[in-house]
Amino acid sequence: CMEATPSLACANKCVFCWRHHTNPVGKSWKWKMDDPLDIVNTAIDEHRKMVKQMKGVPGVKPERLAEGLSPRHCALSLVGEPIMYPEINTLVDDLHRRHISTFLVTNAQFPEKIKALKPITQLYVSVDAATKESLKAVDRPLFSDFWERFLDSLKSLHDKDQRTVYRLTLVKGWNVEEIDAYANLLKLGQPDFIEIKGVTYCGSSATSKLTMENVPWHADVKEFSEVLASKSGGVYELACEHVHSCCVLLAKVDKFKINGKWHTWIDYDRFNELVTSGKPFKSSDYMAVTPSWAVYGADEGGFDPDQARFKKERRHGAAALKG
Numbered sequence: 001c002m003e004a005t006p007s008l009a010c011a012n013k014c015v016f017c018w019r020h021h022t023n024p025v026g027k028s029w030k031w032k033m034d035d036p037l038d039i040v041n042t043a044i045d046e047h048r049k050m051v052k053q054m055k056g057v058p059g060v061k062p063e064r065l066a067e068g069l070s071p072r073h074c075a076l077s078l079v080g081e082p083i084m085y086p087e088i089n090t091l092v093d094d095l096h097r098r099h100i101s102t103f104l105v106t107n108a109q110f111p112e113k114i115k116a117l118k119p120i121t122q123l124y125v126s127v128d129a130a131t132k133e134s135l136k137a138v139d140r141p142l143f144s145d146f147w148e149r150f151l152d153s154l155k156s157l158h159d160k161d162q163r164t165v166y167r168l169t170l171v172k173g174w175n176v177e178e179i180d181a182y183a184n185l186l187k188l189g190q191p192d193f194i195e196i197k198g199v200t201y202c203g204s205s206a207t208s209k210l211t212m213e214n215v216p217w218h219a220d221v222k223e224f225s226e227v228l229a230s231k232s233g234g235v236y237e238l239a240c241e242h243v244h245s246c247c248v249l250l251a252k253v254d255k256f257k258i259n260g261k262w263h264t265w266i267d268y269d270r271f272n273e274l275v276t277s278g279k280p281f282k283s284s285d286y287m288a289v290t291p292s293w294a295v296y297g298a299d300e301g302g303f304d305p306d307q308a309r310f311k312k313e314r315r316h317g318a319a320a321l322k323g
Contacts, residue, residue: 059310130181242302
């Protein structure tokens with residue numbers, strides 16, 4: 001999976017931004033624009049350079065290293081607001097031409113751009129808060145009509161036929177108390193999935209005063225997710241979790257639970273066929289069965305049992321001195 005972005009700029013200054021606001025901000029595109037094909041080519045080159053640096057690192061398997069040199073997926077979420085890039089559709093088309101799947105995250109401030117976006121593998125909208133007051137406090141948006149833009153962005157998801165996701169980042173003390181308001185927002189976009197994760201602490205800075213106290217435990221994320229699912233009136237249920245990522249996935253029951261089995265995974269070969277055909281298709285056309293170890297409540301907690309976790313030996317203090 002290659003993480004990339006065609007736009008460093010964003011229209012928000014979120015309190016939990018891991019870039020600590022070193023990137024530019026803006027309400028419209030006003031920068032020199034790179035060619036979309038150049039962006040894709042350079043992104044792949046830079047991705048390969050980073051992967052090659054892992055050669056010889058303890059725990060890195062040669063076959064995994066080789067696999068990583070040929071990206072099959074692209075997360076357009078590295079930094080900034082990728083949907084601001086004027087040629088985003090051309091860039092997405094080029095990724096699909098190379099049979100690279102596309103996962104794009106937008107910060108819900110450009111509803112018209114969402115409407116104009118071509119089919120992609122999965123479209124995320126960040127739902128960082130559920131009320132106007134808390135959204136202003138958490139996202140610190142540039143637009144004065146940020147709340148209207150936020151709501152319109154959610155509504156825009158409703159018209160998308162491919163996989164759509166509300167992405168909730170829980171920050172203790174900031175946005176975890178508004179669960180009824182979150183439940184009300186579900187009706188606007190009616191997304192396929194709701195991804196709920198705990199915020200990742202990236203250090204304090206002059207622009208962010210978050211501490212580890214603001215980071216929820218996985219048990220906190222599970223509790224929030226269970227309550228939100230119960231408030232959906234049976235529309236959503238707990239589908240998957242990944243303990244190490246402090247993340248839970250809710251999915252639409254009528255779409256993705258077939259004969260009692262979840263189908264939240266993606267058939268990427270089928271997606272590639274569909275997106276290159278030029279014909280209309282839906283999220284249900286490229287879904288795949290969820291492995292038992294990825295289902296919510298599984299003993300494995302989202303870890304693939306065929307893979308082994310490599311734990312680096314850490315020597316601190318007196319133990320390090322003995323070495």
